[in-house]
Amino acid sequence: MTYAQPKSLNEAMELLGKGSWAVLAGGTDFYPAALERPMPESILDIYALEELRQIHCDEQAIRIGANVTWSDIIAADLPPAFEALTLAAREVGSVQIQNRATLVGNLCNASPAADGVPGLLILNAEIELSSLRGKRCVPLQEFILGNRKTALEPGELVTSIIVPTSAASGKSTFLKLGARKYLIISIAMVAARLAYDTDDRVTEAAISVGSCSLVAQRLPTLEQALIGQTKGVDLADWVMHKHLAQLAPIGDVRSSAVYRRNCSLELIKRSLMALAGKGHSGGIDEPSLVSANR
């Protein structure tokens, strides 16, 4: 077995250029995969690379390094548009997982139920891939190609998630639905971001749904329908089943397919109500299984 802990990104790139490596960071997906199979022969452990553990903001973009953990996100001072991502961070597995697992690892693992994808999709996130050949950026939608499939090419390492400042406007929220409170893989997830102009009209709408297709998706027809609507009008009323037509939920041990479609619609409506500052009408504790704005 070969185990390498490069001291710099360049060294990591060089190693990656030479052979086939399994990349290890927080280990929260790596070790479960090795439970009933032997460990990979060659492991490239990048977790010590501090240069990848930065959240860097400038005028153009907010960059989240490959070693940034969910706990780092929770602790970070990020714009309100990142609220969906922060809420997702709090619902990833458990505190123990959040302390070690990275956002980038979550994307590279490419599960249909990856908690990080919906919140990043609504931020128009791009993925920075580095190799000896140089760097390239691909939109998140084009990075995750399917269940456990990414656009990562041999020799490449994801080094950052880049959120353009232009997409970091407005406010966002996130809802995750599962059959228990903690340590849960979602049945469905929704992230939503809205920005308004000075006349309280929706100028930007970004809605994404996870766990309801091989890869989480944005819902452009719904977003179009919301643009120009006035704040105060019940935006939730605009959400229709036809806006979800592109989803392709499956039935599995967690839920039926038809339920996934129906609950996604409801979660979208609730997200929009939450963004409009409207709480639940019940007047009592909200059900624990949907923990918005906890």
Next chain:
Amino acid sequence: MARLSDVLRKQLGLTGTKVGCNTGDCGACTVLVNDKPVCACLTPIAQIEGGRVQTVEGLHSDGVLNALQQSFLHYGAAQCGVCTPGMLMAATALLAGEPHPTTSQIEDALGGVLCRCTGYRKIVQAVMHATNFVPVTEDGIAGSNVGVAMRQLDGEPKLTGELEFGDDAVPTGALALRVVRSPFNRASFQIGDIQAFIDSHSGIEHVFTEKDIPGNNCFGVIPPFADQPVFAVESVRHLGEAVAAIVGEPDAIASLDITAFPIQWRELIAVTTPVDALATGADCVHPSRQRNTLTQGLVERGDVATAMSASEHKVSVCSSTPFIEHAYIEPEAGYAIRVGERIELRGCTQATQMDRESLADIMALGLDQVRVIPSACGGGFGSKIDVSYQPYIALAAWASHKPVSICYTRPESMRSTTKRHPSEIAVTVGCDGDGIITAFDFEGTFNTGAYASWGPTVANRVPVHASGPYFIPHYRARSLAVHTNTPPAGAFRGFGVPQSAIAQEAAFDELADRLGIDRLEFRLRNALRNHQATVTGQVFDSGVGIVECLEALQERWRQALNDASHHNAKNDSSYLRKGVGLGTCWYGCGNTSLPNPSTIRFGISADGKVVLHQGAMDIGQGANTVITQIAADALGVRATDIVRIDGDTDLTPDCGKTSASRQTFITGAAAKQAGEVLRQAVLKHANAGPDAELILGEGFIELRGEIGPPVTIDTTSMPSNAYGYVFMAEETFDPITKPLDDKGQGMPYALYGYGAQIMELTVDTRLGTVKLDYITTAHDVGRAINPMLVEGQIEGGVAQGIGMALMEDYQPGRTDNLHDYLIPTIGDMPKFENIIVEVEDPVGPYGAKGLGEHVLIPTAPAIINAIRHATGAIVRELPATPDKVLAAINAAKAHP
């Protein structure tokens, strides 16, 4: 790259950090790295360089527990103790930043650690009160131990991490063992060149198959039904069935690519449901068992057909439940070692003596050649009664003359060990215009899996219990246990009764509603009372406690109904609807119409030590404490004065298996008898009066009577018997039962325990999600020997009932891990109010009845009934996951 957990445990010998899943799903291995909680099983050791790791071993100093540990002990927050180190470390991280946390802060911080025993409530209490916790010294009062909520006598090592579970005391130099298992539900197979496999894998020393078994390649918990091979011969009957065992150096076994094992599989068509297995022409899982029928059960009384057709009101209900996994946090583990011509096995179990008998039979050894020394048992709930890992390591240790250890992986544990029986139940209940039940007709089909295990017991227990604790003049209950190509279904807390109660309680609710009778009142009208015959014709003159349980709940019931209707009326348009549900139980303690004695040895040594040989396996429920409390009162000493020797089969007489809610009752009764006999012997020796007080000293016993001077017995001058005692008693208790006749009439149990629970909940009618708000339990335990442990059983049982109702669904090959198979987390529990009801039983020790299984029976019915009350939704196929609840809500709207 080694996991931090493995380095801690195997290289540094710090086995306080437990491993439950190796995938981050259970949190048992939580340690602090640079003050932050992480799962040690997901942390590569290379990343720790220069860092600071804190484990449970670092919490206490010089053997003195810290405040958090003391608080855990005080509140009874550790039952089996296997999740405790993880809970403690997660709590330590929380308390460092927030010394006085709220409930929700505690839940967020501990949400990543699963506990299967406690129901989490006592853990929350312990953490909430941990800061500055001042321990109370509890020496107790001689002769007054029963009824005291004393902390667990064996509790401290659970909190320091010193308690050794199955994988915690592996001898150095031990070989490791890995079992080769079937990837198919049914297949034939051919094993290739084993020698070539061994030769080409360095560090691999042996491979064992069915050819290497010296004795019987067959085991089973009920000898006449024994049918399970240690290693399959030519074909396998379920996914996960063992075909071979590979033994070698631990590193070689750990890094072994199991796919390199030379075996050729041919998948065969499997039957996986009773419907398929009963279909004409279906292949028989066991050729000797026609139509895949393992066994049938029947209890019949009166004339059901006539009474049913004459009933003014009738309701029929069907329900179904899936396989349910025990999901104890400790996977099966242990080691075996050959000592001359004896084999010694140390590992987790619920039944040391049955393990011993099975091993002797498999190994062709005499009983006296097998010694079973139980390790601590990190939860069992029924599955660790059956033999699982034991034969493999015993065979290997015997043949290799080296110690051999095993620890199941989580998927291996889930695929290969027993499960709760899936059920398909149909019940019709008839009553008259006053809501008095006239007839009850029940039919239950249970998927018993590939092997018998406890299938016959389920088939027998269900018809006896399907009535619930009610008087029913005309009754028929039939049960059928059907083989399929699925994991063996066996014992799981309640032996089929939790499944059958769902349909029965639902039918009662529907009848009550139809008649416009309050649902609790309906149950009170029909509740079994003293002097009334049970459905098996047994009549108790005292001790029937269901009425008392229901009456204890009445006030809360009215309040809850008011609260719910007030809320629902006030928020008419809200999608959140509140509902209240009720469930009840009765459960016979001990084996059904079979002998099941317990024997307790109790002695005083020459140096004045009082020693209790207590063979009732404590799997977290507290037998070590409860049995000692009983023995102490019978002898007239403090429980803390007693030295305990646990279930080593060389040292301790047979106390039977820990199952059937029998230990407090049966072993407790034996302990009481033994204590009384021992006391008599001491008093007689000193010619002291019956009320004399025993004062224990080093090398003497002082007896103080009400009159006259104290008498001192110099124990050092007395002769010791063969066991080393100057005074000794050995007493056996076996409850009186009578066989059931061909109509199931007779005396199956010497006593029953009773209970009832109310669940208040909120349903989100747009998402189908259910939030549990408040549960009120009332359980008749006869006499609460230790009220804290009683509460612990109730809360833990309720948690398992919640899992059964809302989330648990084991599907072979699909949910064999702890992220696809869901059990409740700390955030899924309602608030609790426990009412302990004590209707003394004349047979039980100090009036005590069993409790362990009773507690989970009412929970799922209460939840399902509350969902219906809240929304009209009728969920009959468990678990009531959000998709099923929403579908049922929509169906109820369409056909109100």
